[in-house]
Amino acid sequence: MTKPEDARVVHNADRYRFELWFRGELVGILGYFDLRHLTESLRIQGNIGPKPEDVVMSFLHTIIVEEFENRACAALFVQRALDLARDYRWKVRPVCTYVRRFLGDRPEYRDLIVRLNA
Structure with missing residues (x-):
């Protein structure tokens, strides 16, 4: 039996993932995908970079190996990843269907949360 602890x-x-x-x-x-890659060129004039609240x-996707699929691992994983995102002061755009359901x-x-169509 797998324990949360x-x-x-x-x-x-380096691999853009948890x-x-x-x-x-x-x-x-x-x-995950860092959306700053799409907006950095727009911030060159007068700003050094995005503020933490702009990140x-x-x-994008959550993958759990088959042996761990039915052990509530995905929920635990997503929860802890979101807690880290909050610590980093990120906003999250949930493209992954599992992350959307979880949220x-x-x-x-x-x-x-930042909406997909925002």
Whole structure:
């Protein structure tokens, strides 16, 4: 049985993803896209870069290896990734359908959400 305390979520910024680790084994990834890549050229005039509250990350996909799919790992993973996003002062654009469903059931994360059509 997998215990939540055995789970570790790591931010792998070099690969633009969060990783879920259980007992030294990579069992999940949550990929994101840094939307600053699309807007940095617009900020050159007079500004050094985006303010932390302007950072929007699109959470693109959540993948959990098959052996861990039915153990509530995805919910734990997404929750911890969103907590890290909040710590970083990011806004989140939930492209991933699982992340959208997760956020829809949890009003405590509404402050992080940027709508897809915004």
